[in-house]
Amino acid sequence: MADEGCTETIVSVVPDDEGKEKFKKCDQIAFHRRQVQGPTLHYCALLDTLVLKEKVAIFEVLEPDSQVRLLLTISAISNGNAVRIFIDELQPIKARYRVQDVLIQEPICEPLRVQQRRGDSVSLTWGLGQHQARVWSRPLRVEVLCGEEVVVTFNPTDKLRFETLQNHSRTSQTENHDEQSGLHRETFRQFVDIQANGPSSVGADFRFHGFRHVYGLPEHADSLLLKDTRGSEPYRLYNLDVFAYKTNSRLGLYGSVPLLLAHRPDRTLGLFWLNTSETLVDVHYTPSHEERKRSRVPPQTDVGWLSESGVLDCMVLLGPTPHLAFSQYAQLTGPQALPPLFSLGYHQSRWNYDDEADVKAVDAGFDLHAIPYDVIWLDIEHTDGKRYFTWDPVHFPDPLGLQRHLVARKRKLVVISDPHLKMDPGWPLYNEARNGGHFVKDREGNIYQGSCWPGESCYLDYSNPATRSWYSTQFSLDKYTGSTPSLFVWNDMNEPSVFGGPEQTMPKDTVHHGGWEHRDLHNLYGFLQHMSTAEGLVTRSAGSERSFVLSRSFFAGSQRFGAVWTGDNVASWEYLQISIPMLLSLSVVGVAFCGADVGGFVKDPHPELLVRWYQAGSLQPFFRGHSAITTRRREPWLFGDAVTAAIRSAVQSRYRLLPYWYTLFYLSQRCGLAPLRPLWVEFPREENTFSVDHQYMIGAALLVCPVTEAGAREVQVVLPGSGEVWYDVQSMEQVRGGQTVRMPVTLDTVPVFQRGGTVVPRRAGCGSCTADLELLPFCLTVALGSNGGAVGELYLDNGHSFGYRDRKDFCLRRFSMLSGRLVCCCASEEGRFTSGSVVQSVIVMGMSKKPSRVTAHISAGSKSVTVKFGFEEAGHVLTVTGLNLKVEEDWEIHTE
Numbered sequence: 076m077a078d079e080g081c082t083e084t085i086v087s088v089v090p091d092d093e094g095k096e097k098f099k100k101c102d103q104i105a106f107h108r109r110q111v112q113g114p115t116l117h118y119c120a121l122l123d124t125l126v127l128k129e130k131v132a133i134f135e136v137l138e139p140d141s142q143v144r145l146l147l148t149i150s151a152i153s154n155g156n157a158v159r160i161f162i163d164e165l166q167p168i169k170a171r172y173r174v175q176d177v178l179i180q181e182p183i184c185e186p187l188r189v190q191q192r193r194g195d196s197v198s199l200t201w202g203l204g205q206h207q208a209r210v211w212s213r214p215l216r217v218e219v220l221c222g223e224e225v226v227v228t229f230n231p232t233d234k235l236r237f238e239t240l241q242n243h244s245r246t247s248q249t250e251n252h253d254e255q256s257g258l259h260r261e262t263f264r265q266f267v268d269i270q271a272n273g274p275s276s277v278g279a280d281f282r283f284h285g286f287r288h289v290y291g292l293p294e295h296a297d298s299l300l301l302k303d304t305r306g307s308e309p310y311r312l313y314n315l316d317v318f319a320y321k322t323n324s325r326l327g328l329y330g331s332v333p334l335l336l337a338h339r340p341d342r343t344l345g346l347f348w349l350n351t352s353e354t355l356v357d358v359h360y361t362p363s364h365e366e367r368k369r370s371r372v373p374p375q376t377d378v379g380w381l382s383e384s385g386v387l388d389c390m391v392l393l394g395p396t397p398h399l400a401f402s403q404y405a406q407l408t409g410p411q412a413l414p415p416l417f418s419l420g421y422h423q424s425r426w427n428y429d430d431e432a433d434v435k436a437v438d439a440g441f442d443l444h445a446i447p448y449d450v451i452w453l454d455i456e457h458t459d460g461k462r463y464f465t466w467d468p469v470h471f472p473d474p475l476g477l478q479r480h481l482v483a484r485k486r487k488l489v490v491i492s493d494p495h496l497k498m499d500p501g502w503p504l505y506n507e508a509r510n511g512g513h514f515v516k517d518r519e520g521n522i523y524q525g526s527c528w529p530g531e532s533c534y535l536d537y538s539n540p541a542t543r544s545w546y547s548t549q550f551s552l553d554k555y556t557g558s559t560p561s562l563f564v565w566n567d568m569n570e571p572s573v574f575g576g577p578e579q580t581m582p583k584d585t586v587h588h589g590g591w592e593h594r595d596l597h598n599l600y601g602f603l604q605h606m607s608t609a610e611g612l613v614t615r616s617a618g619s620e621r622s623f624v625l626s627r628s629f630f631a632g633s634q635r636f637g638a639v640w641t642g643d644n645v646a647s648w649e650y651l652q653i654s655i656p657m658l659l660s661l662s663v664v665g666v667a668f669c670g671a672d673v674g675g676f677v678k679d680p681h682p683e684l685l686v687r688w689y690q691a692g693s694l695q696p697f698f699r700g701h702s703a704i705t706t707r708r709r710e711p712w713l714f715g716d717a718v719t720a721a722i723r724s725a726v727q728s729r730y731r732l733l734p735y736w737y738t739l740f741y742l743s744q745r746c747g748l749a750p751l752r753p754l755w756v757e758f759p760r761e762e763n764t765f766s767v768d769h770q771y772m773i774g775a776a777l778l779v780c781p782v783t784e785a786g787a788r789e790v791q792v793v794l795p796g797s798g799e800v801w802y803d804v805q806s807m808e809q810v811r812g813g814q815t816v817r818m819p820v821t822l823d824t825v826p827v828f829q830r831g832g833t834v835v836p837r838r839a840g841c842g843s844c845t846a847d848l849e850l851l852p853f854c855l856t857v858a859l860g861s862n863g864g865a866v867g868e869l870y871l872d873n874g875h876s877f878g879y880r881d882r883k884d885f886c887l888r889r890f891s892m893l894s895g896r897l898v899c900c901c902a903s904e905e906g907r908f909t910s911g912s913v914v915q916s917v918i919v920m921g922m923s924k925k926p927s928r929v930t931a932h933i934s935a936g937s938k939s940v941t942v943k944f945g946f947e948e949a950g951h952v953l954t955v956t957g958l959n960l961k962v963e964e965d966w967e968i969h970t971e
Contacts, residue, residue, distance in 0.1 A: 085319045085645065085677055088703055090574055097264075098315065098326060098578050101308055105261040106276040106383045107355055110236050116140070118235050119213040120147060122197050130184040132199050132208075135165060136215055143239055149208050149217065150184040151201040152390065157182075157403050158208055158219050160229055162277070162387040168240050171275065172385045172595035174351050175538075176606065177632045179409045182390075206393060219391050224284075226344060227391050231282040234379060237387065241273035266577035269518055269584045271592060278381035279389075281346055286337040287360055287374040288765045290753070291345075291664050294328040294629075294641070296320050299656040299753060299768035301335075304357045309379075312354040314598050314628050316572035316579050318643045319677050322653045329570055329642045330629035331598045332664040334404060335378060336397075340760040343400045345392030347407065350382040351599040351630065353583075383583075384595050397756045398748055404665055405747025408632040411667035412609075413744040416874030417487055418563075418623040418638065418668075419736050420449030420845045421726050422699035424489075425708070427456035430470035431477045437710060438481065442843055444712045446723045447730045449844045451481065452489045452565065452701070461529035462502055463492045464549055466557050474557035485846035487561045489625070493568040494537070494604050497529035504549070508535065513542040515593070516586040523585045525573035534571055534581065537603030538596055539588035543610070550611035560616065564608050566626040569601035601628020602636075609636040619876055625697070629666060638668040638697045646675025646706075651688050652783045656768035658695055659753050667740070667749035670697030679707050682714040683785065683822065686721045690825045691781035693729035694773065696736075696751055721823055728825075730841035733848060734869060738836070739774045741870040741879075741887075750774055758795040767793055770826075776833035776858075776867065777804070780818075780826040792816050792826055800831030802858045802920045807952050809921060831921060832860030834867025834890040839915050845874070852915035853962065857892050859921035864893040868902055869962065871910045884908045886963055892919070895926070895970040899960070914960045917968060919953040922946070926970035929955055934965040942968070 087094070101107050116138050124135040136145040144165040151158055159182065163171060190207055191198040198209045207220040217229040261268040283289070289301045292310050304310065304325070312331035320328055333348040335356070348354065357379040362370035380389075390407065394400040423441070428434050434451055441448045459465040466474045478488050496505050496514075508514060509522065514533040517523045522533050536542050552558055573581050583594035593600075605626035612622035624637035633639060641657050644650040654671035661669040673692040674680045680688065689711070692698045702709055711722040739750035752772040754764035770780035770793060778801065780792045792815065794801045799812030804827040810816060818826050829835060835858075838851045857865045871886040878884030886909070889902035897917060925946040932939045944955045953970065960966050 086705065087318050088705060089318055089579070092318065095321065098317070099263060101311070101355060103263060104353070104355070106274060107381060109238075109274060110276060110278055110381055115233070116236065117233060118145070118215045118230075120210050120215045122210070122212050125197060127187055127189075130186050132187050134210060136162070143237065145237055147215070149187070149199065149210070150182075151187060151206070151208070152182040153185045154183075154406070156206070156393040156399070157407070158206070158391045158393070160217060160387070160389050160391070162237065164237075164239050168242060169272070171240065172352075172591050174349050174385070174388070174596075174599065176603065177349065177351075177599070177630065178407055179632075179635075182407065219393070221342070221393060221395065226284055226342065226393075227346070228282040228284070230279055231377070232280055234278065234280045236276060236278035236381065238274040238276050240275055263577060266582065268577070268582060271518070271584065275384040276382060277350070277385060277387045278379065279387060280377055280379040283337040283344060283376045283378070285374060286339050286344070286376045288339065289335055289337045289358060289376050289378065291332065291335045291660060292356055293332050293660040293664060293666070294330045294657065295325050295660070296322045296328065296653050296657060297325060298323075299659045300766045301358050303360050303363055305359055309355040309357045312356065312598060314570040314580070314601060316568065316570050319645050320643070322649050329627045330601065330633070330639060332629070332631045332661075332666060333380075334631060334664040336400060336663055337376060338397065338755060338759065338765065340762060341395070343394040343397045343759065345394070345400045345404055346378065347390040347392065347404065347631070348380050348382070349388040349390070349631070350385045351596045352383040352385050352594055353597060354380065354382040356380055384592070397759055398746070401663075401665065401747045401749070408665065409635040410745070410747045411634040411665065411740065411743045411749065412637065413621065413740055413879070414638070414668055415621045415623055416733070416737055417449045417845045419696075419733055419740070420698070421447065421729065422450040422452060422489070423448050423710070424452030424454070424699055424701040426454035426702070426704045428453060431473060434477060435480060438484065438486065440710055440712060442484075444719055444723065446711055446726050447841050447843050448486070448726070450487045450489055450563070452699075454491050455493070455528050456704075457490060460497065462497050462499065462504070464504060464555050475559060478559045478561050482559070482561050485844050487563055489563045489565050489623070491565045491567055492608065493527065493566070494571050494600070495525065495527045495529070495532035495534050495568070498524065498531045498533055505533070508545075509533070511541075511545060513539065513545055515581070517582075518584045518586060520586070523581070525581065526575050527568060527572060534573075535604070536587050537600065537607055538591065542588070543603065543607040546607045547611035547614055550608070550615050552615060560620070563623040564612065566601065566604050566608055566624060566628075569604045569626060569628040571600055571628075598630050601626055602630040602633050605629065605633055605636045621875060621877060631664070634666045634668065638670070639666055640669065640697060640699065641671040643676045644672055646678040646680035646684065648684060648783060648785055650675055651684065651691065652769070654691070655771065655781065655783070658751060659768055659771055662749035662751040663753065663756070665747060665749065667743050667751065668696050669751075670695050670699060672699065672701040674700055674702060674709055676701055676703050677706070680709070682718045685709065685714065686718055686725075686822055687782050689722045690725045691783070693725040694779045694781065694825070694827070698729060717822070724823065725825065727841040730845070730848065731837045731839075733845065734836040734838060734853065735774065735776070738868055738870040742868070754778075754793065754795055761795050764793065764795050776830050776835050778828040778830065782820055782824070782826070787820055790818050790820055790826055792818050792828070794828065798861055800859070800861050800921060801828040802831065804829055807920050807950050809951065829856060829858040829920070831858050832862070832865050833858050834865050834892070836867065836869045836890075849874075849910065849912065852913050854916045854918065855890060855914060857890075857897065857917060857919040859892070859919065864891070866891045871912065871962065872908050879908070882907070886910065888962055897968040899962070899964070899966050901965065909963050912962045914958055914962060915956070916958060917955040919955075920951070922951050922953045922970070926953065928971050930969050930971070931958060931960060932967045932969065933960075934967070
C-alpha cells in the first residue's frame with residue numbers, strides 16, 4: 076500500500092525558515108570559485124633540500140611564478156601501513172590551524188631511508204621495504220607504491236593549491252576591490268564574511284590507479300558508491316542543520332567524515348583528509364561507469380579535495396584488505412566505543428511527551444502490549460523555558476521520581492542538551508558561562524549572539540579545554556538538579572544550528588579559543604560537544620560507568636563518544652530507502668553506532684511504512700523511534716492489532732539477537748570493523764556486490780534485505796559467493812550462493828539469511844528490556860558451510876561498566892563445529908567474567924543426515940550425557956534441546 080501522505084507539503088519546524096535556498100551551491104562558495112577560475116600553478120619539489128629527520132622526510136617546495144615556498148613532510152606510520160603527506164607554509168606569518176583532538180595520539184612513525192635517488196625523483200622506503208613513497212620534482216608528485224605497483228599518486232595533474240596567509244593590515248586596503256572574487260570578504264545573501272588573514276584555502280588531487288569504486292565521505296543522502304561529479308555539484312563536507320533534506324543529494328548534512336575508501340577485487344585503500352574547515356570533494360572515474368564496457372582504458376579514479384583553511388594533512392591507508400584498512404583508520408581516530416548494553420535496545424522518543432504522566436503511560440503501554448524497550452526520551456519541552464539542565468516545573472516537577480519509576484522497571488531516561496544557552500541574566504548557568512569566558516566571540520571580540528529554540532542565545536566554545544571541562548562538570552549529580560545515574564544525554568543542533576544565520580549556522584568569522592576563526596574548525600564543533608558530554612557522564616560515575624550520548628553532528632573520531640543518527644528525515648518510502656546507504660556510508664568510516672529515526676521525523680507514516688521501518692531499524696545498530704511535535708502520536712499500538720503484532724515481532728527479534736550485536740560491537744572496539752557492512756566488505760572479490768546498497772551484512776554471518784517499497788510482494792536478494800551456502804533464517808531453507816533470488820514477502824516478512832560456516836548466538840526469549848536478558852538462556856544457531864563446518868563467538872560482560880577494560884571483567888567464548896562435533900572453548904584467556912548463563916538449545920542447519928544419538932561432554936569433569944534432539948528431514952535441520960550447558964565452561968556436543 077502506498078504512502079498516502081507523501082504528496083503533503085512539509086512545513087518546517089524552524090521559525091521563519093527560508094527553505095533550501097539558504098544553502099550554497101559550489102559556485103556561491105568563494106574559495107571554490109578562486110581555485111576553479113584562478114591561474115594554473117606549478118609547484119616543484121626541491122630534491123636537494125631533502126632532510127631525513129626524526130623519522131620524517133622533509134622537502135622544500137617552490138612555485139616559480141609566485142615564489143611561494145612550502146614545506147612537504149612525508150612519514151610512514153608504524154604498524155598501520157599508512158603514509159602521511161603534510162604540507163605547510165615554509166615561513167608563515169602566523170601559525171595555520173592544525174586539527175586537535177581527532178587523532179587519538181600523534182602517530183608513531185618508522186624511520187625512512189632513501190631507496191633510490193635520480194635526477195628527477197627520490198624514492199623513500201621503510202621497514203621491510205614492501206612500500207615506497209616516490210617524490211618527483213617537476214611537477215611535484217608523490218607516488219605511493221605497494222611492491223612495484225603505483226597505487227596512489229598525490230598531485231597527478233598538478234592541481235596542488237595553497238593560499239598563503241596575509242597580513243590583515245596589508246589586505247584591508249584592497250578588500251573592497253576584491254569583493255566580487257571573494258578574495259578577503261565573501262558576501263552571501265545578506266551575510267558578510269570577513270576573512271581576517273585573507274584567503275587560506277588548500278587543495279590537492281589524488282589518483283587511485285586501477286580503482287573504479289570509491290566510498291565514504293558522509294554525511295550525504297545519497298548512494299553508498301560515490302558518484303562521478305563532473306558537470307554537477309561536488310560532495311560538500313560542511314555540517315549544516317538541513318530540515319527534511321533532499322534525497323540523492325551531495326549537499327552537506329549534519330556531520331562530516333573526510334575519509335574515502337577505494338576498493339577493487341585485490342586491494343582496498345583509504346585516504347583520510349584531516350581538515351575541519353568546509354571541504355569540497357570531486358570524484359572523476361576514468362572510464363566513466365557508463366563507458367566502462369566499451370573502453371580499454373585502464374581504470375582509475377581521480378579525487379580532488381579543496382578545503383577553506385588549515386594545512387594540507389592527509390594519510391593514505393594501504394590496506395590491502397577492507398578489514399585492514401578499517402583497522403588502520405581505527406588506529407588513527409580510535410575505534411567505536413563499546414556501548415552499554417541497554418543502548419542497543421529499542422529507544423522510544425518524541426518531540427515531546429507532554430508530562431510525567433504521559434511518560435509513565437507510554438512506559439506502561441509497552442509492557443501492556445509485550446513490546447520490549449529500554450529508553451524513553453525527552454526533547455526540549457521538558458526544560459524550564461528551553462534552559463538546558465533544568466526541568467519544566469509544571470509538567471516535570473518530580474524528575475527524580477520519574478527516573479525512579481523507570482529504574483524500577485529497569486529502564487533509562489534520555490534528555491536533550493543543545494550547545495546554545497539562553498541569554499538570561501537571571502539564570503545562574505548562563506552567568507557562570509559568561510563570566511567564565513566560555514562563549515564564542517564575534518569578530519569584534521564581543522560574545523556572539525545567535526538565535527535558536529530559546530530565542531536569543533550564546534554558544535559555548537567547546538574548542539576551549541577549560542570550557543569543555545566546565546561543561547562536563549554540569550552533568551555531575553550535585554550540579555544537574557533532578558538527574559540520576561540512569562539519565563543519559565542527547566546532543567542536538569550542534570552543527571551548530573543558528574536560526575537566521577548564514578546557511579543556518581554560525582558565521583565563519585566568529586572567534587574561538589586561541590584566536591581561531593570558526594571557519595577553521597566548523598566541522599569539529601559538534602564533535603567537541605559530543606566529547607565533552609561523554610566525558611561528563613563518565614566523570615559523573617568517577618570513571619566506572621560507560622556513557623551513552625547521541626549526537627546529531629559529528630566528525631572523524633566521533634565514534635569514540637557514542638552514537639549518531641541521520642537527522643530530520645521524512646516519513647516516506649524514499650527516506651526509508653536512502654537510510655540504508657547513509658548508514659552504510661557511516662559504517663565504512665568507523666561511525667558504527669548509527670541509525671535513522673524509525674518512521675521518519677517529519678509527517679505521519681502510513682502503517683505499512685511504519686512496520687517496514689521498524690523491521691529495518693531493528694536490524695540496524697541504533698534503534699530509535701522519533702517524531703516531530705507536528706506529527707500525530709505513533710506509539711506502536713495505535714495502528715491496529717496487525718501493525719502492533721508486526722512491530723512486536725520485529726522488536727522482539729532484535730532483543731533475541733542482542734548477544735550477537737553486542738559481540739560485534741566488542742569486536743568493533745577491538746579492531747575497528749563495524750557491525751553493519753556493505754556486501755563488498757565480506758565479499759571483496761565479487762564485483763557484482765560493489766554497488767549494492769539496498770542490503771547489507773550484520774557482521775560476517777547475517778545478510779539483511781529490508782523491504783523498502785510500498786505494497787511489495789516480492790524482493791530480489793543478492794546472495795554472494797558461488798561456493799557459499801545461505802539459510803533463510805525464518806524457514807531455515809538452504810540456498811546456494813552466487814545468485815540473485817526472488818523472495819516472496821508479506822507484511823510480516825523480513826528477508827534475513829545466515830551465511831553457511833557461522834554460529835549466531837541468541838537469547839531464548841526477549842523479556843521487557845535488556846536487563847531481563849541475563850536471566851534467559853542462549854540458543855545457538857549453527858549454519859554449516861559447504862565444508863560442513865561453522866564458527867562463531869559470544870562476548871559477555873556486565874553490560875554497563877568499564878570493568879571489561881580495567882579489570883578484564885569479560886568473557887569471550889568461541890563455538891566451532893566440524894565433523895559433527897560442536898565445541899565451546901575460551902577465545903580469550905585474560906577474561907574473568909562469570910555470567911551464570913547457559914546454552915539451552917542448539918539448532919544446526921545443513922545436517923546431511925539424522926544422527927542416531929547426540930551427547931554432551933563437559934570437559935572439566937569428563938562427563939557425558941545423552942541429550943534430546945529432533946531432526947527435520949526435509950530441511951536437514953537438527954534441534955538439540957534441554958542442554959543447560961554453562962557458557963563459561965568448555966564443553967562439546969557430539970552427533971553420531
